[in-house]
Amino acid sequence: MLKKDSMKEYLPNCRIQELANFSKSGVHVDMLRLDLLHPVVSGNKWFKLRYYLEEARATGKTRIATFGGAYSNHIVAAAFAAKEAGLHSTGYIRGDQTTNPSPTLLQAMELGMKMAFVTREAYQDKEKIIETSHSPETYWIQEGGYGETGAKGAATILDIPNIDAYTHILCATGTGTMMAGLVKAAKAGQEIIGVSVLKNHLSLETEVRALLNVAENEKTFSFIHGYHFGGYAKHPQTLIGFMQAFWERWQIPTDIVYTSKLVFAVTDLIQKNHFSPESRLLIIHSGGLQGNRSLPPNTFAF
Ligand SMILES: *Cc1c(COP(=O)(O)O)cnc(C)c1O
Numbered sequence: 106m107l108k109k110d111s112m113k114e115y116l117p118n119c120r121i122q123e124l125a126n127f128s129k130s131g132v133h134v135d136m137l138r139l140d141l142l143h144p145v146v147s148g149n150k151w152f153k154l155r156y157y158l159e160e161a162r163a164t165g166k167t168r169i170a171t172f173g174g175a176y177s178n179h180i181v182a183a184a185f186a187a188k189e190a191g192l193h194s195t196g197y198i199r200g201d202q203t204t205n206p207s208p209t210l211l212q213a214m215e216l217g218m219k220m221a222f223v224t225r226e227a228y229q230d231k232e233k234i235i236e237t238s239h240s241p242e243t244y245w246i247q248e249g250g251y252g253e254t255g256a257k258g259a260a261t262i263l264d265i266p267n268i269d270a271y272t273h274i275l276c277a278t279g280t281g282t283m284m285a286g287l288v289k290a291a292k293a294g295q296e297i298i299g300v301s302v303l304k305n306h307l308s309l310e311t312e313v314r315a316l317l318n319v320a321e322n323e324k325t326f327s328f329i330h331g332y333h334f335g336g337y338a339k340h341p342q343t344l345i346g347f348m349q350a351f352w353e354r355w356q357i358p359t360d361i362v363y364t365s366k367l368v369f370a371v372t373d374l375i376q377k378n379h380f381s382p383e384s385r386l387l388i389i390h391s392g393g394l395q396g397n398r399s400l401p402p403n404t405f406a407f
Pocket residue numbers: 148149150178179249277278279280281282283284360363364391392393394
């Protein structure tokens with residue numbers, strides 16, 4: 106039996122939280138807590154997936170297949186959302202199968218996802234994987250949900266009241282799909298800022314622009330590259346300490362891959378007077394704490 110879009114029920118869990126007196130500068134800072142959406146599909150991943158799942162069902166597919174690493178937020182979210190939608194799922198996982206799968210992969214398997222482990226080398230050529238593994242009932246979703254359909258779903262992140270009260274909306278970027286969605290939904294005069302979590306991701310702007318139409322490409326958005334802390338998922342002690350302190354002050358959990366680097370960047374940019382004092386910032390807490398499961402347990406109080 107195919108279910109309706111039952112994830113929608115969880116939307117009211119997302120809310121805006123004011124981070125009062127975030128800094129001495131007077132800049133107003135709020136956070137959109139997408140991490141509260143749902144304990145498993147926490148954050149932006151469901152928004153990116155929603156129309157892919159809809160399309161899969163509308164075209165009579167019975168299975169989705171997608172790609173990710175051992176601590177991928179996308180993999181768990183895809184497994185859960187597929188199950189909710191009444192679809193089977195397969196995950197093509199980067200790296201050889203180990204006797205000890207990560208907690209993330211175990212959770213996805215428990216949700217019914219079939220795992221196919223791919224060597225790091227073979228993983229580079231996803232077109233070939235699709236070519237050799239395709240079956241008529243399978244609907245393929247790119248790694249991280251990259252694509253126009255993903256961006257269209259991400260645009261619905263800003264379907265909340267009073268969004269025009271913000272001068273700047275800030276997010277972490279991996280593939281840039283969420284950012285493209287935010288640009289699509291941005292109001293006139295609003296700037297979308299993407300904080301890249303990858304080192305030397307110089308193609309990011311091109312990849313975001315590819316998901317936007319001509320008019321959307323004229324909107325105001327910018328990229329910040331200096332806050333990757335050494336590269337994807339790299340987490341020096343300064344970052345761990347920052348996450349700890351952020352939790353102690355606000356009781357908001359962040360993750361080592363995305364949101365900690367975003368919040369660190371915002372803090373630093375405010376300190377460096379990047380924003381005028383009348384600015385009103387909305388930080389997107391995109392959820393997804395899977396990366397923290399790669400650390401020893403009890404690293405954080407959350
Ligand atoms: C996947 C993810 C992102 C990056 O989203 P993109 O659309 O790939 O740029 C940001 N934050 C979190 C928590 C994520 O899981």
